[in-house]
Amino acid sequence: MLRHLLASAVLLSLSTLTLAHEFRAGDLMIDHPWARELPPTSATSAAFFTLHNHGAQEDRLLGASTPVAGKAELHTHIHMGEVMRMQKIDSASIPAHGMTEFVPGGNHVMLFDLKQPLKAGDSFPLTLQFEKAGKVEVTVNVEAAPAQHEHQGH
Template structure:
């Protein structure tokens, strides 16, 4: 347990809890006055059984929800997800234009480089605390290869 606390205190970009690993957690910096933003990260299930992500909480906002972009009637729409299954041995990437953590009602404006803590909640009751860095520039999405 002492090691895990050290990982949280020093903000290492990879956090591993049990069989779930969170990498590259970030929150998008938007212009001042925009009340909502999004969080992105990779979630890797190193275990032999699927894991079910059922929600998230974040003290920096009024509400945090799991969302996905889906094509509905020829239009791209953001759709709230009640749960997201992380298959055994696979990685899900929460990124712009796909799965993401929607953060509604920022309590205070964000600043570039700031750390935003949030908690991921799983169906089995496990909770993983994550610290995401606020970034204005979004990483390029590379669709040419996937790690599974």
């Protein structure tokens, strides 16, 4: 009976994982990794996700790598007077019982030297390196940029 319950619990969590597009490693949960579709002429892109830490100890994201890009770096945006500039960071903290967001305009994983254009509907593997959780491979979904406001009939 117990074994049966355990088996269903595993099946349930597997299907939840697929639907919600989440990845778990120990106390860490990596929620909805995505990258924005960009014109094929663009050799760089960025990946975004939300890191949740359900544990009692801080963890840190130390780096990332993916076969689709020559190089992946952790970046953040900083204010330089009136302008926002990207800056490389060595790590990003995920506080105990906290979360860290990688979002457009904030932290992101910068992808350099893309080996192929990222098209909406595609996905690619991204390996995240954490201080405590170690290496975690997630699947990044490529999504279309939000539709721009179009002036029609003018």
